[in-house]
Amino acid sequence: MSKLKFYFSVIAAKTAAKLLRLLHMNATNFPGQVGLVLCPNLLSYFKMPQTVIAVTGTNGKTTVSNMSADILRKNGFPDIVSNSYGGNVDTGIASVLLTNCRLDGSFNSNSAFFEVDERSAPHIFPFIKPDYIVCTNLQRDSMKRNAHTDFIFNILNSYIPEKSTLILNSDDLISSRLGSDKNKKVFFGLEKLPDEIPSDDSIICDIVNCPICGSALNFSLKHYNHIGRAVCPSCGFTNPKPNFDGVNVDRESHALTVLHDDSKEIYTLPADRITDIYNVLAAVTLTRTVGLSQSQVSSALNQTKIVKSRFDSFKIGSTDVIISLAKGQNPVACSGVCNFIRHENGQKAVIMILEDFYDAKRTSENLAWTYETDFEFLKGDDISQIVVGGKRCYDYLVRLLIAGIDKSKIFCCVNETDTVSLLKPQLFNKLIIIYDLFNVKSLDAIKSQLGSALERN
Amino acid sequence: MNKIIVEILFPEVCNLFGDIGNINYLKKCLPDATFISTPLNGVPFFAQNSVNLIYIGAMTEKTQSDVVKRLSPYKQRLAQLIADGTPFLATGNALEVFGKNISDSSGETINCLGLIGISAKRDLLHRFSGLLLGEFNDSEIVGFRAQFSVAYSVDSDTTPFITVKKGKPMNHDVNYEGVRINNFFGTYLLGPFLVVNPFFTKFFLKLVCGSDVPLAFESEVIHAYNERITDFKRPQVKIK
Ligand SMILES: [Zn+2]
Numbered sequence: 001m002s003k004l005k006f007y008f009s010v011i012a013a014k015t016a017a018k019l020l021r022l023l024h025m026n027a028t029n030f031p032g033q034v035g036l037v038l039c040p041n042l043l044s045y046f047k048m049p050q051t052v053i054a055v056t057g058t059n060g061k062t063t064v065s066n067m068s069a070d071i072l073r074k075n076g077f078p079d080i081v082s083n084s085y086g087g088n089v090d091t092g093i094a095s096v097l098l099t100n101c102r103l104d105g106s107f108n109s110n111s112a113f114f115e116v117d118e119r120s121a122p123h124i125f126p127f128i129k130p131d132y133i134v135c136t137n138l139q140r141d142s143m144k145r146n147a148h149t150d151f152i153f154n155i156l157n158s159y160i161p162e163k164s165t166l167i168l169n170s171d172d173l174i175s176s177r178l179g180s181d182k183n184k185k186v187f188f189g190l191e192k193l194p195d196e197i198p199s200d201d202s203i204i205c206d207i208v209n210c211p212i213c214g215s216a217l218n219f220s221l222k223h224y225n226h227i228g229r230a231v232c233p234s235c236g237f238t239n240p241k242p243n244f245d246g247v248n249v250d251r252e253s254h255a256l257t258v259l260h261d262d263s264k265e266i267y268t269l270p271a272d273r274i275t276d277i278y279n280v281l282a283a284v285t286l287t288r289t290v291g292l293s294q295s296q297v298s299s300a301l302n303q304t305k306i307v308k309s310r311f312d313s314f315k316i317g318s319t320d321v322i323i324s325l326a327k328g329q330n331p332v333a334c335s336g337v338c339n340f341i342r343h344e345n346g347q348k349a350v351i352m353i354l355e356d357f358y359d360a361k362r363t364s365e366n367l368a369w370t371y372e373t374d375f376e377f378l379k380g381d382d383i384s385q386i387v388v389g390g391k392r393c394y395d396y397l398v399r400l401l402i403a404g405i406d407k408s409k410i411f412c413c414v415n416e417t418d419t420v421s422l423l424k425p426q427l428f429n430k431l432i433i434i435y436d437l438f439n440v441k442s443l444d445a446i447k448s449q450l451g452s453a454l455e456r457n
Numbered sequence: 458m459n460k461i462i463v464e465i466l467f468p469e470v471c472n473l474f475g476d477i478g479n480i481n482y483l484k485k486c487l488p489d490a491t492f493i494s495t496p497l498n499g500v501p502f503f504a505q506n507s508v509n510l511i512y513i514g515a516m517t518e519k520t521q522s523d524v525v526k527r528l529s530p531y532k533q534r535l536a537q538l539i540a541d542g543t544p545f546l547a548t549g550n551a552l553e554v555f556g557k558n559i560s561d562s563s564g565e566t567i568n569c570l571g572l573i574g575i576s577a578k579r580d581l582l583h584r585f586s587g588l589l590l591g592e593f594n595d596s597e598i599v600g601f602r603a604q605f606s607v608a609y610s611v612d613s614d615t616t617p618f619i620t621v622k623k624g625k626p627m628n629h630d631v632n633y634e635g636v637r638i639n640n641f642f643g644t645y646l647l648g649p650f651l652v653v654n655p656f657f658t659k660f661f662l663k664l665v666c667g668s669d670v671p672l673a674f675e676s677e678v679i680h681a682y683n684e685r686i687t688d689f690k691r692p693q694v695k696i697k
Contacts, residue, residue, distance in 0.1 A: 143474050143603045144586045150517040151581070203477060208469045209497060214523070216498055331475075363695050364588060364688040366601040368648025371478030391688070394681040398652060401674045402481050 006045040006105065009038035013098035028086040032094030043090070043127035046097050047106040049081065051290065052128065054164075056116045056156065057136030057175065058146070059333055060279045061088070064136055065115040067270075067283040071300040072111065075292050082113040090123035118152050119145070121159040129161035134286050135168055136278065138175040139225060140204055142329040143369065149174050149206045167286045169278065170242040171227050173207045173217070188285040189242030190277060192221050193249050199224045199339055203372050204331060212237045223274050224339065225332050244285040246277060256280055265294045268301045271311065275336055316454040320346065320430045323443070328354040328369075328436035335374035337434050342377040346430035347384055349423060351446065353416040355390035357438035367395050375403040384427035385409055389416035389442070416442035420449040461490035461666055462506070466513040467497045467524060474603060476514025476548050478649030483512075485673035486662060497527055503538060504531050510665045511538070515549025515647045518561075518579065518605070524554050525569050532570055539572060544664045545641040548650050550604060552635065552643035553577040557611060573638055574612020579605050588696040589624035589646060590689045591634055596656035597622075599685050600634075600646030608645070610636065618644055623689060624696040640664050655679050 013031035020030060035042050055065045069082050081100045086092040093114050101107055116124055118138070135156070138149045146152055153174055160166070162182040170176050170187035179185060192198065200222045210217055210232035217237075222228035231238040247264075248257040251272050258265045258281070267284055269277060280301070287297050312323040322344070326337035334354065341350060359365040378386060378400070386409055388396040393412035400410050411422040416439060423431070431454070435443045465480050484492060490509075493502045497520075503511060516524065528535065535555075539545065553559050556575035559567040562582065586603040598619045607628045618635030627634045627645065635644030642661070644650065651658045655678045662670040672678060688694060 147584060147603070147605070148473055148517050150519055203472075205469070214498070216496065362693075364685065366586070366588065366603075366648070368475040368478070368601050371475030371481070371649045371652075372472070392684075394677070394684050395653075398674060398677050398681050399478075401677060402478070402485060402652070407677075 002039070002041070003045065005039040006042060007103060009035040009042055010098055010101060010103055010105065012038055013095070017095070017099045029089070029091040029095055031098050032087075032091035032096075035094050035098045036091060041127065042094055043097070043124065045105050046101060046128070047104070048128060049107050049109050049112045051077070051111040051132075052130045053111070053113045053132045053134070053286065053290070054116045054124075054128075054130040055114070055134040055136070055282075055286075056118045056121070057134070058118065058139040058141050058152070059330070060136040060275060060282065061115050063279045064134060064282045064286075065113065067279065067301075067304060068134075068286050069113045070304060071283060071287045071292065071297055072113065072290070074300040074303075075287075075296045077111045079109040080111045080113050081107060081109045083115055088115040088117040089120045093124060093128070118156050121156045125159040125161055130164050132286060132290060133160060133164045133166050134282055135166065135175045135178055136282050137169050137172045137227065138206075139172075139227075139332040140206055140372065141332070144329070144366065153178070165289065167282065167289060168240075169227070169282070170240045171223065171229065173211070173226065173230060173239060176240055177211065185240070186244070186285055186289050187240045187242045188244040188246070188278075188281040189239065190223060190246040190274075190281060195249075195251070196223070196274075197343060198222055198228075201376075202335055202374050203376075204335065210235060210237050224336055227278075244281060244288065246281050249277060258284060260288070265298070267298050268304070270301070270304050273336070273340055316450055318429060319425065319454045321433070321450060321454070322430070323433045323435070323447070325437060326354060326434040328356050331369045331373040335377070338374045338377040341383070341432050341434075342380055344430065344432065347382055347428045348430045348432055349385040349387070349428040350378065350383060351387045351389065351419045351423075351431065351433040352396065353389045353419065353433075353435045353439045353442055353446070354396075355392050355439070356436065360391050365392055367392060367399070370396065370399045375400055375405070379404045383409065385411065385424060387411045387413070387419045387422045389413050389419040417445040417449075420446055420453045423453055425454050461487055461510075462493065462502075462508045463487070463490055463510045463512065463665075464493045464495060464502045464508045466495055466501065466511060467516075467520075467527075468494050468514070470497055470520045471514040471516045471524070471551060473515040473517065473647075474549060474601075475648040479514070479546070479548065479651045480512060482649065482652045482658075482673065486658070486670060487666070497523060501528070501531060504534055508538075508543065510544045510546070512546050513548075513551040513554070515551060518550075518581070521550060521554055521559065522567055524551075525567065528554070528570055532572070535570065536572055539639055539641045542639045544661065545643070546650075546661070547641075547643040549645060549647035550577075550606060552645060553606065553608065555641070555643060556608065559606065573636055573641065573643065574610055574615040575608045575636060576611045577606045577608045581605050585625070587624055588689060589619075589621060589634060590686070590696065591619035591621045591624070593619050593657055594660055596654075596660075597686055598646075598654050598657060599682070599689055600644070600650060600653065601648050602645050603647065604645055614638070618642055619646075652678065653682060653685065655682050
């Protein structure tokens with residue numbers, strides 16, 4: 001009976017997907033929603049490809065998924081089934097499987113690759129047991145969605161299959177503890193880089209006490225937030241030793257040196273912020289562990305470009321313009337962008353459009369997260385102006401004042417697109433625009449005004 | 458005037474949702490005060506000394522148990538401070554630590570300090586987030602919430618803190634949020650509660666300092682507060 005339901009849901013989902021395509025509608029989760037309604041334990045009926053890989057974690061999972069799938073596609077996994085253009089919850093994954101499978105639930109491809117939302121583990125891992133699971137990190141995220149790292153760790157850890165090889169971040173003392181003794185584990189990590197300015201002044205540190213004995217941990221290095229190296233003075237608890245250890249970055253040649261089994265491997269870095277380096281380390285560790293050689297991975301990475309929507313830079317007149325995504329409501333990701341801004345050279349101005357587009361429409365945004373975001377990083381004399389656009393700009397004004405930023409530098413406007421008119425181009429030679437993912441429309445309107453506003457400069 | 462002493466309990470672990478914003482704001486309002494941060498492994502300053510304010514913010518469920526354990530030896534002292542009228546502010550689930558117990562949906566019951574007459578029911582499978590508009594002392598109160606638990610008043614001597622006008626109250630049988638005993642204020646509203654409620658903060662600082670204290674960035678904070686209230690009152694704004 002259940003098997004019949006499965007066949008029926010495959011046909012229904014494929015029909016729904018075709019119909020949507022005919023209507024030119026993009027509903028990535030819809031076929032999966034249909035399938036799961038018709039057959040709730042649908043995911044257990046697929047005859048999964050030989051190699052199944054999942055990538056999860058708070059930050060970086062989309063980049064690591066896309067980068068890793070790209071490396072694999074170029075090296076013997078040409079027709080990998082993946083959700084790179086779909087949702088990362090159970091309905092999104094069901095959609096990808098339903099639209100790609102044969103009627104009996106089997107696949108043409110020899111491999112499948114999924115980005116998995118960390119909260120969806122209970123709906124996915126009991127049915128689909130990946131051969132490899134990457135966890136990029138577990139950090140504080142949107143309080144509405146993710147509560148806190150303890151909560152997410154427990155959800156994820158309860159559902160990790162014993163057969164999965166885990167690719168874990170040794171510098172994250174939270175996620176590096178995922179899995180049981182039965183799981184094979186491969187760790188990636190990053191040493192203190194010669195030119196790195198460690199960031200130990202963040203508001204958030206999601207692990208301060210030893211998870212074994214409760215004593216306060218001694219951190220010897222913090223790359224950012226709690227990501228770094230620490231040891232417990234009472235019981236000796238510390239980071240696992242990385243199997244793939246980033247030891248050097250040459251920013252001129254965009255090269256990352258990784259120490260693995262006592263030999264040095266060089267990989268191209270598409271971008272060199274600390275989080276970009278971790279993303280490459282995760283992708284390298286995964287693809288090397290799956291069985292690719294160093295030269296296969298490095299030649300594939302050579303051709304990888306960072307997605308422009310997340311980071312862009314150009315020049316208008318004599319002003320450098322940098323546009324960076326800064327996920328709103330995600331204090332760790334947003335603090336990372338503030339840290340990046342403080343270390344950029346030049347006399348800077350910042351435009352911030354971080355409000356949640358949907359919250360602004362349906363409700364009133366909970367801005368508690370701005371009090372755990374390191375806006376204090378923006379109080380340097382090398383920042384002349386901060387222009388905040390959005391309905392909640394007066395809350396940002398208060399937050400920036402509490403951060404110690406002088407009121408004369410802060411400018412507010414309710415319409416995001418008015419921010420450009422508040423710029424004083426004579427005060428800066430570098431403009432950094434940070435925006436939330438859903439404010440792309442406002443960002444485009446802002447970009448279109450920059451020419452006339454900055455060219456005179 | 459004696460030097461004002463503010464003790465922040467366990468800020469390294471009790472700052473889950475931007476609660477530390479309260480302290481950073483108090484530091485701007487009370488530039489001459491002494492702020493003492495007591496870590497979870499440390500001895501509370503209030504144990505041997507008098508303080509003008511004790512603050513504690515939201516924490517994980519595991520940390521709640523650790524905090525109960527750390528504060529248990531000082532139960533009598535805390536009861537005395539509350540009875541003497543020392544101002545306390547507990548935001549988010551810190552309130553539950555001072556209550557009688559927390560019963561978890563797993564069947565476990567965590568005994569808490571028993572200093573205030575509430576009992577909490579926690580269910581990690583059901584979490585709710587929302588906003589709240591309420592009233593205290595003729596001023597409107599706004600706030601954010603995100604919680605796994607609901608609290609019930611089990612003693613007749615606990616007085617309500619905030620009368621709810623829009624949003625979910627502390628539990629479905631009452632129309633208030635949070636509790637007050639003397640100058641102990643506990644509320645599930647989390648994050649920068651003092652920053653977003655300037656009129657409560659003025660009232661509270663008078664309790665702490667014994668006289669009126671000007672707020673830091675007063676006009677900006679009140680402007681943001683008025684904007685938020687206008688927003689919360691829009692009929693299309695869904696406050697769960
Ligand atoms: Zn220890």
